[in-house]
Amino acid sequence: MKEHHALIDGLKALPAADQRLLKSCIAAALAALLLGVVFGAATALARGGFVELGPLTGYRSMTAHAVSIFFYWLYFAQAGLLLVFATVFTSHRHGIEWRWAAWLGLALMLAGFAASLFGVSSGTPLLYDAPPELGREPSAALGATYVGYLLLAAGLFCVATAGIATTVAPLARGEHDRMPVVSFAACAWAGLLMVSAIAAANAFLPSALWALGLRGAPAEYATGWHILFHNMHYLPLMATVLVWYVLVEALTGVKSIFGARFSKIVFALYLVFVPPTSLYHMFLEPNLTEAVRVAGSLLSLFISVPTVTVFLVIVASLEVHARAHGAKGLFGWIGMLPWRNPAMSAIGFAVVNLALGGALSFVLIQEKLAALLSDTFFVPGYFHFLTVGTVTLTFLAALLYVLPALTGRPLWRPEVLRWMPHLASAGLALFGGAGIAAGYAGVPRRVLEVSYDGAAPAAWTALMSVVGSGGALMTAALLVYVYALLRNLMPLGTAAPAGGEALPEVRWGEVVTGAQRAWSGPLAVTILVGLTVAFTMLAFELMRALPLTAGAGAVH
């Protein structure tokens, strides 16, 4: 008998107009991912010394990579997944409320993407934070850069509006007396998207008006950027843990053993903990006072709370059910998960990569270490564990489930796709491992060449070669994913050979649970804390060993 499957059954039951909208969001996301990956490969290979791009092409590639991935791939994907979760788990019979707003939002985001790409390809490379001072004078390219970001923000606001309307409409209609967990989380996610859209308007509108010749140069840009950036880089993480929450049930049939209210509280914690913790991005800013830096460090200690708690909820629920299903030993239950399913493989590696990225990110929240690490390659070294190894793998895992349900076509070669997280993570280990070592050594980020006419240590160039090699491996894995998903979206050539076979899953949801222990989660947190302590101690010891003594001075 066919298993009931909330995600897939809900997607298949959506109105055709909603399915078209969701497929359009996914197509836009894949286009952005493809562009971002290609430009990322060019940047990594140039940085590794494997290709010579020159400064103009090299920095344009770096800008296009970051803009396409950070602003557009992650946000087109979020737009699609937000609407999926908002509608499938709320009321898939009614579909997406205010669909016109979602279409408008997608159109605005696409227009923003086009404007951003024009800005990248025609002006001075500004990198993705685009400080106006680097542009020097108003120009069409500068205007396109900021208008592109504003269009993206407006589009996100519209999509989030449709998402919230979809989650609350059944309550208004009296169909539900309370919001389901995933709908609640989607509603909170949409709320944070709206906050970020407003923060984007705050950051970019003055610069856009200046770039279009409508006002003078903005006096302050960095603070607005940092506030926006902080929200924008935590939003994908919130989306990631929600995807895990949904996919784990899809893959195993297991729901949280802690109850709906607890899960809702944990998801709501993102609204509490994310906005106040933005200060750590600014520790090197000369005007930031010591008191603010200390407060920033202390507040940032709490940034991991919602993510770690959701992780514990998922892992404990899985472990308890697996043990009730006969799992033996401390980690025997992990081997019982459906690893041949490419989505399971992807989120499994995403969890490991999140632990590494999270442990490394905690080194940067200590303000005393900013002078050692803040603008070094440590930063891209750690955040690729999160952007590629965690968020992108998770979003791709979700798309591997969502897209075939929308198109009705089987997934291309799942037996190949299940190995892609291995390949991507191997590349990430090279990229991130060498990148972190380079960061500790002081190698700057955002440069194309690090020899400094032979004055830099020889190890810098060698480490960048490893970074480039790792980037190439990550690129290969992501291109395979893009090919598989595009092929599903737009079938090319002969039909996919999978023959419509269901992807491997387990069904543990019906099992009776009792007093099974769940040690894996707390052990993982212990390892996470241990890694953080080790990485932080290394940074402190390196600072102690510097051949100089430094004291803070005044800022005038």
Add this chain to the structure above:
Amino acid sequence: MHRVTRHAPGHGGADGAAPGDQGDTQHRHFTARRGFVAAAGFGMVGVYFLWAGYGAAPLGFDGGHEAPAEDGRGAAPEPSSAGHAGHGAAASGSSSEEFRKLSEAFVEQNKLADGSVQPGRAMQDHAMHGAAPQGPVDVYLMAYQWGYAPSVLRLETGVPYRFRMMAVDVAHGASLQLGRAGRMVRLRPGTQVEQALTFSQPGEYLLYCTVYCGLAHDRMQGRVIVSMREAQS
């Protein structure tokens, strides 16, 4: 006897209607209870104790005294700027143009024949031979697209220097490669940053920009050559 829960597959995560959503039972293993999970979710906050151990957090293990300087050794004796740090930007300061003039005057006064700059040279010419400088020696460092002025600094070990730094066009960084690691500051146009530095080992150190500043960003560099201070007579 354990109370058991049964979960029905279905609606995307635990829902209020499912029996399993009654939440914890007292008979669950403690690792599978809400309170334990909620507490473990704060596990990473424990890193605070490591910070405190290094004296890098308020209420550290050093008795709650002021946190040490960024290198973890304890703050260097602060020159005349002591007390300003942590109090934000001063009400007044040099503009970029004023700083440029100060920096050019500093270079002119302390320039050696090979074009490098030895801070305190002018002062030493008038002081007793070999005597240690009274107070910190001022160093002006100007960052611009795409270089530093002065581009080569000659310093001595054990001498306290007060670096006064500013970017005069766009934002720049000033990072010193000091062997196994580096040390950096971020510089914004119109904001003068001061930092007290005392070198303990001789060497030729690379000075480089760590804030993207345009197409020649990775060419922006200088040198800080630190020699051993000669024994005093």
